[in-house]
Amino acid sequence: MEKQLTSKLTKDKLVEMYKRMLEIRFFEEKVFDLYAQNLVPGTIHLYLGEEAVAVGVCSALKRDDYITSTHRGHGHCIAKGAELKRTMAEILGKKTGYCKGKGGSMHIADFTIGMLGATAVVGAGLPIAVGAGLSAKLRKTDQVVACFFGEGASNQGTFHESINMASTWKLPVIFVCENNLYAMGTRQSRVMNIENIADRAVAYGIPGAVVDGNDVLAVYETTQKAVERARKGEGPTLIECKTYRHKGHSRVDPAKYRPKEEVEEWLAKDPIKRFKEKLLQTNTLTEAEFQQIEKEVLDEIEEAVKFAMESPYSAPEEALEDVYT
Amino acid sequence: MRKITYKEALREALKEEMQRDSTVFLLGEDIGRYWGGAFKVTEGLAEEFGDERVRDTPISESAIIGTAVGAAITGMRPVAEIMFGDLTALAMDQIANQAAKIRYMFGGQAKCPLVIRTPFGAGVNIASHHSQSLEAWFMHVPGLYVAVPSTPYDAKGLLKTAIRGNNPVFFCEHKLLYPVEDEVPEEEYTIPFGAADVKREGADVTIFATLYMVHKALNAAKQLEKEEVDAEVVDPRTLTPLDKQAIIRSVKKTGRLVIVSEDCKTAGVSAEIAAMVAEEAVDYLDAPIKRVAEPDTPIPFSPPLEQYIIPDEKAIMKAVKKVV
Numbered sequence: 001m002e003k004q005l006t007s008k009l010t011k012d013k014l015v016e017m018y019k020r021m022l023e024i025r026f027f028e029e030k031v032f033d034l035y036a037q038n039l040v041p042g043t044i045h046l047y048l049g050e051e052a053v054a055v056g057v058c059s060a061l062k063r064d065d066y067i068t069s070t071h072r073g074h075g076h077c078i079a080k081g082a083e084l085k086r087t088m089a090e091i092l093g094k095k096t097g098y099c100k101g102k103g104g105s106m107h108i109a110d111f112t113i114g115m116l117g118a119t120a121v122v123g124a125g126l127p128i129a130v131g132a133g134l135s136a137k138l139r140k141t142d143q144v145v146a147c148f149f150g151e152g153a154s155n156q157g158t159f160h161e162s163i164n165m166a167s168t169w170k171l172p173v174i175f176v177c178e179n180n181l182y183a184m185g186t187r188q189s190r191v192m193n194i195e196n197i198a199d200r201a202v203a204y205g206i207p208g209a210v211v212d213g214n215d216v217l218a219v220y221e222t223t224q225k226a227v228e229r230a231r232k233g234e235g236p237t238l239i240e241c242k243t244y245r246h247k248g249h250s251r252v253d254p255a256k257y258r259p260k261e262e263v264e265e266w267l268a269k270d271p272i273k274r275f276k277e278k279l280l281q282t283n284t285l286t287e288a289e290f291q292q293i294e295k296e297v298l299d300e301i302e303e304a305v306k307f308a309m310e311s312p313y314s315a316p317e318e319a320l321e322d323v324y325t
Numbered sequence: 326m327r328k329i330t331y332k333e334a335l336r337e338a339l340k341e342e343m344q345r346d347s348t349v350f351l352l353g354e355d356i357g358r359y360w361g362g363a364f365k366v367t368e369g370l371a372e373e374f375g376d377e378r379v380r381d382t383p384i385s386e387s388a389i390i391g392t393a394v395g396a397a398i399t400g401m402r403p404v405a406e407i408m409f410g411d412l413t414a415l416a417m418d419q420i421a422n423q424a425a426k427i428r429y430m431f432g433g434q435a436k437c438p439l440v441i442r443t444p445f446g447a448g449v450n451i452a453s454h455h456s457q458s459l460e461a462w463f464m465h466v467p468g469l470y471v472a473v474p475s476t477p478y479d480a481k482g483l484l485k486t487a488i489r490g491n492n493p494v495f496f497c498e499h500k501l502l503y504p505v506e507d508e509v510p511e512e513e514y515t516i517p518f519g520a521a522d523v524k525r526e527g528a529d530v531t532i533f534a535t536l537y538m539v540h541k542a543l544n545a546a547k548q549l550e551k552e553e554v555d556a557e558v559v560d561p562r563t564l565t566p567l568d569k570q571a572i573i574r575s576v577k578k579t580g581r582l583v584i585v586s587e588d589c590k591t592a593g594v595s596a597e598i599a600a601m602v603a604e605e606a607v608d609y610l611d612a613p614i615k616r617v618a619e620p621d622t623p624i625p626f627s628p629p630l631e632q633y634i635i636p637d638e639k640a641i642m643k644a645v646k647k648v649v
Contacts, residue, residue, distance in 0.1 A: 066399065068395075097432070098431070098432065098434070099430060099431045099432030099434070100432035100433070101432075102429060102430055102431075102432045103430045103431055103432060107430040107431065109431040109434055109435070110434075111398075111431075111434045111435060116395070116398060116399070116435075117427065117430075117431050117435070119422075119423060121418055121422050121423070124391070124418055124419065124422065124423055126388075126391070127387060127388040127390070127391020127392050127394070127395065127419060128391050128392075128394050128395035128398075128419075128423060129395060130388060130391065130392045130395060131391060131392035131393060131394055131395020131396040131397070131398075131399070131403075132395040132396070132398070132399045133395070134392055134395070134396050134401075135395065135396040135399040135400055135401045136399070138348075138350060138377065138378075138396070138401060139348075139400060139401070145395075157387060158387050158388065158391065161383070161385035161387055161388035161391075162388050162391070162392075164383055164385070164388075165382065165383055165385060165388050165392065168383065321433070322428055322429045322432060322433035323428070323429050323467050323468055324428070324468070324470075324492045325428065325436050325490075325491040325492055
């Protein structure tokens with residue numbers, strides 16, 4: 001099955017997916033380092049460990065399809081095709097960042113690639129995704145919207161309101177629940193009496209799918225089906241990707257609430273390591289090719305950091321601009 | 326000139342803008358062909374424009390506004406109706422954190438041409454959850470415009486401007502204004518935001534008022550005339566942006582200011598106007614600023630109780646007499 005799936009995708013596509021995952025990994029590791037050096041203002045929520053979700057989903061989208069994102073959004077941006085240097089510059093609060101430093105780590109957007117922005121209010125992106133889906137329907141385009149949110153957000157009222165609305169109106173939205181087991185420090189089992197968020201799909205009369213969120217090809221394949229259904233006008237799908245954060249909730253969180261065995265178990269299921277093994281097993285890429293990709297990505301990250309570090313801040317009085325058009 | 330009601334003026338604005346621009350669409354609870362809106366503002370529009378563009382929604386205020394935001398940032402011009410102003414509390418995150426900030430926090434990339442229409446105001450005995458005046462909540466959120474039309478003419482012209490603009494507009498209506506009839510030209514016109522209208526010229530005192538209070542202020546001014554007090558009534562028409570100059574100009578002329586607003590007094594519309602004039606035009610004042618507003622209570626149901634708290638002509642006259 002896996003072999004078959006791998007062979008369905010071109011080598012270029014597989015390389016692109018692997019590269020994107022690696023970009024997210026190295027980018028986030030770099031952000032972590034910069035934060036430790038006190039070079040990143042505020043806080044950060046790293047996407048480390050969840051790379052297969054963003055890349056699996058976004059690889060099934062077209063450039064003009066939309067995504068909405070969350071406070072843990074760097075990975076979504078990169079997966080949708082945002083420039084590393086402008087993403088990094090935004091995280092450092094620089095004028096050359098996507099939002100001129102007004103958004104920061106939790107509010108990056110790139111409207112030119114359909115990245116409609118990250119909201120830091122948990123669950124707030126869902127109705128916005130529904131609106132983008134409604135807009136696509138009313139404008140009669142074939143665009144779809146992938147809406148990322150965590151399992152914690154599925155307890156917000158907006159989850160219910162949004163999926164009900166999207167289902168009733170048959171809107172082209174793919175609700176992607178990144179279930180990393182913890183909402184900050186609260187384990188899912190302490191606040192929900194169900195194991196699978198996807199089971200909630202039944203309540204809205206739409207398909208729900210549980211997928212291994214650390215298997216990029218599984219995420220891709222499931223998303224593709226949902227995209228196809230959405231483009232045909234058949235309505236939304238709820239996809240739950242089971243995954244895990246490698247780090248704590250935010251930069252200051254050592255995540256002591258997670259049992260050591262659990263962390264180790266998930267680290268062993270590292271999505272990048274698994275994808276690499278698969279690509280090696282199927283002779284899609286050689287070790288030399290992997291090394292070449294790694295080097296390329298590291299160079300890109302270095303370039304992005306250099307760009308961000310050397311960029312100026314916006315002039316202080318620019319704080320007054322962009323409130324209205 | 327022909328006369329139409331406030332409600333008809335709003336409906337005409339919606340209809341004309343929908344005819345003019347195919348990206349304009351309406352959404353809200355019971356606004357479609359089966360009901361036509363709780364106050365019938367959208368009656369007949371679904372029949373003309375179809376159910377896709379005059380869209381009945383589930384009872385999901387947060388998703389109504391969020392959906393409108395998502396549509397607005399991707400090329401549409403949604404006009405969302407929240408059935409009663411009090412219910413905006415259910416959608417507050419989407420209004421205050423999303424709609425209002427989506428342009429700013431993304432560094433100016435997004436434009437969010439969204440109109441939220443909702444009726445405020447007490448006086449029809451529907452108690453605490455259907456009667457408040459909450460304009461000040463929205464004045465406090467940078468990124469929103471706040472329109473407060475008091476006449477059919479202003480309602481139509483301001484709503485057209487709201488729909489054509491590229492910023493989120495919180496469009497306040499008033500339940501008691503819907504049946505009010507007045508002159509509205511048949512020809513096309515719009516009213517710019519931030520342009521106050523002097524509803525009555527006078528020399529002795531400036532009465533600032535919005536929405537239904539404009540009519541009470543005009544009644545009070547008429548009665549004051551008999552007592553040889555010549556009151557000027559200034560209607561800002563939009564609270565954000567606020568035409569400060571028009572207010573200051575009037576205060577310079579009269580030297581006296583009475584602020585009338587139906588919302589609660591504490592941190593309300595009247596507080597902001599008083600602070601603005603105190604800060605920018607105190608030298609022109611010949612008497613202390615007076616405020617006529619609702620006391621800091623929820624809106625009671627029983628008619629005598631409700632009438633007791635709503636500012637009326639008597640209260641306005643009393644305040645005026647204290648300063649002239």
